[in-house]
Amino acid sequence: MQSKMRGGPYRQVAWWGVWIALLAACSGELTGDGDPSGGGSGGEPGLAGTPGSGGNQGGSSGSGGIIGGAGGSTGGAAGTNTGGTGGDTPGSGGAGGNVAPPPGTIPMFLAQGEAGRTLVSCDDGRSWVADQSDHDGNYCDSHDCDHHPGAGRGLASAEGWFFATFGWGDPGAILRSRDGVVWESVLEGEVFGGIAYGNDRILAAQRYSRYSDDLGETWPKAGEASISGRNVRATAFVPHDGGLFIISASSSTTSEIVYSRDGLSWQAPETLPESCASSVRLPGRIIYGNGTIVTTGEDGTICRSSDGGRNWTAKSISSRLRGGGLWNGSEFMTWDRGSVFRSADGVQWTETSTVPSDVDVGVVAISDRGTIASITAGSKQEYEGQLAYRSEDGIHWEVLSDDAFSQGHPMRAMIFGYGEPSQYCP
8 A cells, every 4th residue: 555644634633734734835816616517407527517497506416417406416416406307416425515616726536545545536537646644554464444543434525624533433533624734623532424514514423422513613512313123234414305314224133224304303214114224324325416316325226315305115136235325317326236227217117237347436425527446345355356447327437547546445435625725736
């Protein structure tokens, strides 16, 4: 592994002054050049989306648009305003905003792994830089990195900030960053099952969640979530009917999904097949598009709700789904080794072989240009077995070279968002 050791971002702070100096040296502002697709019918790419009929700031994606509306595919929800033809269209990852990219930011992918690992791509997935972690070498070969203070549990993007939650089993920390490179700890000593942003609120979810309405400055406690399962497994925000937070939770005997308007009070669905929550255990598996919430279970189960989480149906489309999921503006996509599954409505799915035939999509996200990036995340797919991919359609994939990507600790999450320039992303 050739990544740079971070030195334990939530246990040591001496590195912070050095990074501040480096950031100051390259802090010249650049105008973001991302191009989320517009709102109205057949929208073409535009900075904040072309207003649809009856909407503003792009609203819902128009037919023919790639990502749609204000917020674009910033790894999460599009704008909550409505208008144009088609439904609201988030990207992958469950984070996002309701406004155009903040001034002075640039588009980038952010990926998170075990042992405190983070890395970014600021050239639309062609290469990955600023690969850093708490431990060097093949640390996770000899340590339980999935139950560890540095266990990656989720990412969010919010108004020019990135947020990452680390720690599972052992307490970790929530970190935030302007550029995906320089990180600071904003909350320590707790464990969360994911993090999401929507409607001006950041939610770090557990049975007793924390939330922030001031971009990570303070983290009040929320009330107890109405879940019987001890562990929250995945967290997302979807822009359905004004916006919803959704969490999946499980224990040794119970699996469930609950939803909330504010992240403080939670409601259980009226109908929920048991399989709908039992296999949703990782970030990036709760996605939204065209008025529909879809979960992609590791056991191959697809669950769907078209009424804001009140009622769910389950359908098995494969024996397993190794990759996460996303909405590309016109259809849902998820993957198994060598196969992509696609659906416009979450009900009828088609399977297509990938090119090359051995592509094994893991953590995945889609950019404002419609580019899909992925890093393998299955068993034995770290260190010498880890690969990074890039695709324009989710079917045909480019495998990045050793010069463009450094193998490292196991991966757990990926989002697309907007951050400040850095020495790695000028």
